[in-house]
Amino acid sequence: xxxxxxxxxxxxxxxxxxxxxxxxxxxxxxxxxxxxxxxxxxxxxxxxxxxxxxxxxxxxxxxxxxxxxxxxxxxxxxxxxxxxxxxxxxxxxxxxxxxxxxxxxxxxxxxxxxxxxxxxxxxxxxxxxxxxxxxxxxxxxxxxxxxxxxxxxxxxxxxxxxxxxxxxxxxxxxxxxxxxxxxxxxxxxxxxxxxxxxxxxxxxxxxxxxxxxxxxxxxxxxxxxxxxxxxxxxxxxxxxxxxxxxxxxxxxxxxxxxxxxxxxxxxxxxxxxxxxxxxxxxxxxxxxxxxxxxxxxxxxxxxxxxxxxxxxxxxxxxxxxxxxxxxxxxxxxxxxxxxxxxxxxxxxxxxxxxxxxxxxxxxxx
Numbered sequence: 001x002x003x004x005x006x007x008x009x010x011x012x013x014x015x016x017x018x019x020x021x022x023x024x025x026x027x028x029x030x031x032x033x034x035x036x037x038x039x040x041x042x043x044x045x046x047x048x049x050x051x052x053x054x055x056x057x058x059x060x061x062x063x064x065x066x067x068x069x070x071x072x073x074x075x076x077x078x079x080x081x082x083x084x085x086x087x088x089x090x091x092x093x094x095x096x097x098x099x100x101x102x103x104x105x106x107x108x109x110x111x112x113x114x115x116x117x118x119x120x121x122x123x124x125x126x127x128x129x130x131x132x133x134x135x136x137x138x139x140x141x142x143x144x145x146x147x148x149x150x151x152x153x154x155x156x157x158x159x160x161x162x163x164x165x166x167x168x169x170x171x172x173x174x175x176x177x178x179x180x181x182x183x184x185x186x187x188x189x190x191x192x193x194x195x196x197x198x199x200x201x202x203x204x205x206x207x208x209x210x211x212x213x214x215x216x217x218x219x220x221x222x223x224x225x226x227x228x229x230x231x232x233x234x235x236x237x238x239x240x241x242x243x244x245x246x247x248x249x250x251x252x253x254x255x256x257x258x259x260x261x262x263x264x265x266x267x268x269x270x271x272x273x274x275x276x277x278x279x280x281x282x283x284x285x286x287x288x289x290x291x292x293x294x295x296x297x298x299x300x301x302x303x304x305x306x307x308x309x310x311x312x313x314x315x316x317x318x319x320x321x322x323x324x325x326x327x328x329x330x331x332x333x334x335x336x337x338x339x340x341x342x343x344x345x346x347x348x349x350x351x352x353x354x355x356x357x358x359x360x361x362x363x364x365x
Contacts, residue, residue, distance in 0.1 A: 040111060098260050098295070098365050099224045099253050104166065105213035107174060113166050118362045119181045120162035121322070123334045125358030128158035128187065132352040137241065139349070144240045144277050153192045156200060158356055160185040164209075171210070179209045187344060201346045207231040209251065218254065221261065225253030231266070235345045242277045243345035245269075245285075258295040260365065264288060283314040284349045285342035293364050300324040300363045306340070316341045316351075324360045334360035 035044055100109045102118065135149045164181035171178060183205040190197050209229035216223040229251065234244030249266040265288040273279055289306035300323070307317035318340025325333045336356040342348045 035115070035117065040115065097222070097224050098255050098258070098293075101365055103179075103211055103225060103253075104177065105211075105224060110169060110177075111166075113169055116163055116165050118162070119164040120160065120183050121324070121334070121360060121364060122161055122362040123336075123358055123360045124157075124159040125334065125336065125356035126157050127155060127358065128336075128354060128356040129155045130352050130354045132350075134347045134350040134352065137346050137350070139240075139243075139277060140279050141276060144242060146240050151192070151195050152200060153189060155191060157188045157190045158186065158358075159188075162362075175213050177211050179211060180207070181209065182206050185344070201235055201344045203233060203235055203345050205231065205233045207249075209249075211251065221254040221256050223252070224255055225251065225262075227251035233345060237346075239277075241346060243281075243348060244277055245281050246271075260291075260293040262291040262293075264291070278345075278348055281342075281348050283308045283310060284316045286317060291364075295365060298326045300365065302364060306342070318342055324363045327359070330361075332360040332363070334358050 097105060100106050104110045131154060133152045133154050135152045136146050138145045160183065162181070162183040164179050166177050166179050168178035170176065184202065186202040187200045188197070189195065189200050192198070207229050209227050211225060211227040214223050214226045227250070229249050231247045231249050232244070233247075235242065237243070246269040247266040248269065249264055252263040254261045254263075267287075268282050271279075285308075286306040287309045289304055292303040292305075294301040302320075302322040302324075304320040304322075305317070306319070308314055318338065320336065320338045322337075323333075323335045327333050334357070336354070338354040338356075339352075341351050343350075343352065343354055
């Protein structure tokens with residue numbers, strides 16, 4: 001009796017897996033592109049296409065090939081993952097956090113250390129345009145004022161690379177992971193042949209982040225992540241174009257369904273005012289931002305809101321809207337609209353509107 005039941009279960013499982021293999025969810029496959037390790041990415045593709053659910057493959061999966069948090073959509077559009085039951089003879093659907101897909105929060109999504117993962121979006125925008133280019137950057141520090149206006153065009157190109165890796169897992173028992181990340185974004189006057197097509201501004205942002213898996217509810221939202229980190233951002237230029245700051249940044253992540261909200265308040269580490277490139281940067285590039293992400297029908301919408309948390313003449317902020325959408329295969333279109341202060345470090349106290357169009361190679365989630 002037990003044997004016949006087991007055979008029946010295996011048959012049902014095989015049918016389900018084959019059906020899934022014939023109709024893999026493109027969202028699952030797209031999420032696999034964030035994994036740099038060949039063995040882990042192959043395991044992820046097997047999971048997305050259903051090959052790892054065939055009865056003949058009911059084997060132990062060791063830590064080196066465990067797949068990351070890949071979320072799937074059922075008919076009700078709820079996020080879920082398929083995992084083996086404790087008895088090993090059936091599989092059950094369990095909800096999986098969107099934040100798990102990037103931060104490996106749950107025990108079943110942890111991949112270990114030194115695996116290169118996506119962090120912020122990776123994109124290329126051949127068109128990044130503004131009607132108010134900052135051709136004469138200024139700062140309260142007289143050593144950081146440009147005296148002669150630069151011959152800049154209002155249309156340029158922009159691209160961003162952003163990666164992270166975990167360097168220490170489960171620091172406090174089964175929780176607490178230390179990540180290091182690096183983001184680089186460049187604004188390139190590629191169409192400006194009159195001044196030899198220079199890079200107008202490149203920002204370098206290395207950081208270290210200690211992230212924790214959390215479980216609480218607040219106004220119907222699931223509190224899934226909390227963290228603290230050290231952040232350095234600069235443009236690597238000499239005076240008068242040098243700009244930089246160092247911050248301690250807190251991270252609090254919430255989600256509900258296909259929505260994610262990240263809150264990031266920060267404190268700028270003080271510098272000597274005589275050598276500070278941008279002494280009032282916190283009144284322009286802010287003391288906190290909020291990132292709202294919505295996944296819908298293969299598209300990703302993002303809204304960033306940032307403010308100085310001060311009033312009167314010190315009240316400044318910015319907003320950025322992004323849209324990523326499928327084109328063909330893993331190629332995705334990308335659009336960005338920015339309004340306010342601090343689109344880049346050199347523009348930290350410059351108010352402008354920017355519109356960019358291009359392609360995305362890796363999104364937030």
